[in-house]
Amino acid sequence: MIRRLMTVICLALLASVALPKAWADGNRVGFLQDIVVQQGDTAENAVCFLCSIRVEGELHGNAVAFLGSVKSENHIEGNVVTFLGGVQLGENGSVxxxxxxxxxxxxxxxAGQVNENTVIFPFALLMVPVVILILILYTISAFFRRRRYAWAMPPQPPAMR
Incomplete structure (x- = not known):
């Protein structure tokens, strides 16, 4: 039973990777495949996961990339959001x-290629809560590990003559 379930899940994952990019009402969604808005082409929104977005044409909405980057050679009318990726604006690129x-x-x-606010969270700042959590968990585990094991007594000092 479990083997059949795992086979179905693996086939579904392979099918989802092999599927082409989704286009619906001018929106473009990509998973493991880069999204490219060619010059002379228009799109409303572009969202990709584990891929990058390249805008050479017109993007009237937002560009969102998870674990990918956004590169724009033209104007993006909406917002740009990237998670663990960068944003590169060309000479004519703007947000x-x-x-x-x-x-x-x-x-x-x-300067001035972003019309509204620019917010940049460095990777080190994102890792601070993770490091604090790891230190807390290590301290707790070290405390319980010490209490569980009996410590051997040190040898007696030699007798004085």
Missing amino acids: GGNCVVFGGGLHSHK
């Missing part, structure tokens, strides 16, 4: 809304 970058960098040719 009409906000630009939020978690764990990456923003590379632009000139």
Whole structure:
């Protein structure tokens, strides 16, 4: 029974990877496949997971990349959000809304390419809560490990003559 279930799950994962990018009402969604808005082409929103977005045409909405980056050679009318990826704006690239970058960098040719707010969270800042949690768990486990094991008594000092 479990073997059949695992086979079905593996086949479903392989099918989802092999599927082409989704296009619905001008929206583009990608999973493990880069999204490219070609020059002369238009799209509403672009969302990708484990891939990158490259905008050479017109993007009227938002660009969101999880574990990927956004590269724009043209104007993006909405917001740009990346998680563990960077944003690169070319000479003619600009963002009409906000630009939020978690764990990456923003590379632009000139100031003012982002019309509203720019928020950049460095990767080190994202890792601080993880490191604190690891230290707390290590301290707790070390405390219980010490209490569980009996410590051998040190040898007696030699007798004085």
